[in-house]
Amino acid sequence: MDDDKVRMTVGEVRELAETVLGRLGLAEPQVNAVAATIAAGERDGCTAHGLYRLLVCAHTIRAGKVNPDAEPRIHDPAPGVVRIDCQGGYAQIGFDAGRPLINDKARRCGIAALAINNCIHFAALWPEVEALARDGLVAFAFTPSHAWVAPAGGTAPLFGTNPIAFGWPRPGPHPFVFDFATSATARGEIELHRREGRRIPLGWGLDPDGDPTTDAAEALAGSMLTFGGHKGSALAAMVELIAGPLIGDMTSAESLAADGGAGASPLGGELIIAIDPEGFLGGAAAGHLTRAEQLFDGITGQGARLPSERRYQARERSLAEGVEVHAGLLKEIEALLDGTLTA
Template sequence: MDKRLLARLALSEVDSLARAVLELHGFSREQALAVARTMVCGQRDECASHGVYRLLVCIATLKAGKVDPRAEPQVHDHAPGVVRVDAAGGFSQLAFDRGVPLLRRKAVDNGVAALVINRCVHFSALWVEIETLTDLGLVTLACNPSHAWVAPAGGRGPVFGTNPIAFGWPRPGKDPFVFDMATSAIARGDIELHRRAGKPVPLGWGVSADGEPTTSAEAVLQGAMLTFGGHKGSALAAMIELLAGPLIGDLTSAQSLAHDAGAGASPFHGELILAFDPRRFLGERYEHYLHSAETLFDSIEQQGARLPSARRYEARRRSLAQGVEINDELLDELNALLHR
């Protein structure tokens, strides 16, 4: 491989770069720490579309006036099983961090609890948050809308967001069982990376503005993305619009896009996170049913099939030992952000 194309950085260097860019552009220290941590996790697990590339998105969103870089999230004990955090127009990460301690207490007390994040700007993968909660021994489900970029099954105009849904199951002594998937055929960041690289996208990722199938990343970005699995992905996307929109008193993907008003910023909406305490559910049967779960995972892996996130965990171990590779062109763009 041409050494000019890639640079290798230690994860500590990636973190320092991300925090330096964010703080230079006016983000508070706490906001910068929380946002940078999410990006480092993406880069560490070789999820490039959710790594430090997102710094470009964050700064563009800031310049568009669509995020408060010094927002102070406010935590509200809303109901016996509900924590509500007003992100106050900031990115979602710090709001999540602020809400986790109370969410954990409520989940332990009640068996199940919900964390509602309102008025947040969102750009990140959900598995980072999921793993925070599985590390606490909680089974977790999370979802959120985004911007209306995705056509419903049988349609051709954008209605849904990429509308990710993520789930986590803690496995003591092992990597947690985690999946995090968009209900669109692919994450929008992956299409943007194809556009930047001048690469075609596979058929089925999206349609052009006139509703025709296309392999042009630019045409998909100007047209509409598609859901995965046709009507099945479409139904899940609609469910997420309702659960993480009207149910929690926040915006749908169409309303988020209207709020953007052509700025091209990250989506502005809410997020719903459900946490279940298996010890509270199971009591003295906890160990028995955790073992039952392990037999399920074993039956999958013994056939040679991979569990979700297995590739991420392999990449993580590799990155922790060797650092990460970042395209030189992207690194130049990020370093340019240090010289406003």
């Protein structure tokens, strides 16, 4: 173990997250749901979505941007649609409330949509699509964020990091899952580079004058860039539309305006689409899902890596050996508990 790292079990990570979130004033349902997501991020080697996010949560809660006692309200507008109003709470409680409903509707209708409205986002989307894929459904998830990302050819922030996630059920222990921001990288990755004094690659962001930069702080003050130029930009615009106006929620620019300079986590919506293969194929679904395995075999047979493969490997390793957390980060988290860090 490096001198500046501390080894913890995944259970200890979750217990620490629960303690901090409870101390910050969240009610138990949100404590449990948010801590599970943070622990999953640390467990799977996604440190930008792990314990570091406690600092983000603390700042957002103390800025008054989270309803600590939020109780999701469920709306049933159509046979294949569920709407969950999170009442200003974290998105995780909305997904927990909506998961059994979208499961049921997808199996009855073949396809169903879950709109999670008025929620706070701070994490990746793979936990949602992985959970639904483990339920045997094909799943998509989308959400805007704050306006941090310039469109291709522009220099002013307009889009959020706007992730897209997809899950496909497979035989064996793990579904096929990918989750990526439509920005060149997640904002949390740039923030971690800033905290650790590391340069960022060219292509991640622009400085406040609109010039390319490798300085993480300058990119955070300026604008991030989409991946793949105009292609990533088009996907980012799609996410703005289908997880914003389509479900009656905010765009990234509107979320940033509502933040009012607080620097809190984004407020807005999330759209999840779930498809039951049997809805299209009936009793033939299992055979076609088996046939789909030829695609995965074709990928790995060339020595290529499937998305999430490294996450699953990290998960297995973390559950057996624990995780290593920077001692400096743990000191900041401890300061949250004793009140010396205001986040």
